[in-house]
Amino acid sequence: MPAMLYRLLALFHWRPRALAVKRALSCVNDAKRVVDVGCGPAWLARVARSCDLDYLGVDPSVRRAKGIERGQVEPGDAESVIGQLHRLDIVVLNGVAHHLPNQTLAALLNAAEACKALVICDHRSEPQNHSVCRTLQRLDRGQYIRPRSFFETLAGWTLIRMEPFEICVLGLPVWSYFTAIYQPTGAPRD
Helix, strand or coil, rough: CCHHHHHHHHHHHHHHHHHHHHHHHHHCCCCCCEEECCCCCHHHHHHHHHHHCCEEEEEECCCCCCCCCCCCEECCCCCHHHHHHHHHHHEECCCCCHHHHHHHHHHHHHHHHCCCEEEEECCCCCCCCHHHHHHHHHHHHCCCCHHHHHCCCCCEEEEEEEEEEEEECCEEEHHHEEEEEEEECCCCCC
16 A cells, blocks of 8 residues: 555544554553554554653654654564563554564564553454455555454463454444453453
């Protein structure tokens, strides 16, 4: 999907995703930092700040962003962030999981088990998806669109809450998403 088209579509899909991620972040107590894997233009930095969290954004196509209060953006990918994770981090995959092959996703999830929580916000592949959603998914560069059921049981993680939602344009649903929040298995609940 060309960058200009993505930015145009972002006018519609960014706000519902940001609100869903913010609700998930607000469920985690005692965290210190959001680690936004595949951060793109680092739009989640504002959400992290509004939740009183520091921010680290990592993306292979981004140069260091300037002017991020209480945060930074670094060039890198899902594998490069593994060595930067800390116990009080919340790892966020916002529209990124469908870009990660199973092996890369598994390695990141394994490393993130040392963190406070995991938040995944992504579109879902379901047989009942409407034709507009299926078309948008075909146009997306992500090759690993998984059904929501894949995210209901992740090895090493306890699902705390999953919230399916639709992104609408002019009141019509066009994109089927979900947000899920997890704690590492065996971690005490907040």
